Amino acid sequence: MDSMNIHPKVVKTVNHDREIVKLYGAEHQNTMQAFILAFEYLPALEREAVKMTKHYLPEPS
Secondary structure (H helix, E strand, C coil): CCHHHCCHHHHHHHHHHHHHHHHHCCCCHHHHHHHHHHHHHCHHHHHHHHHHHHHHCCCCC
């Protein structure tokens, strides 16, 4: 993705998520909330994550 076409709000949100990870670690509740917020602005990334999840996780029984 060309960085010139990324909306500034997306860049700000992703940078915020990175800072929260640095402060609290990847498994902290605040980190998870920042990650979910980033997903609200990145629907294409969300679709890719769903594909990856389906690839790595077993089908529900």
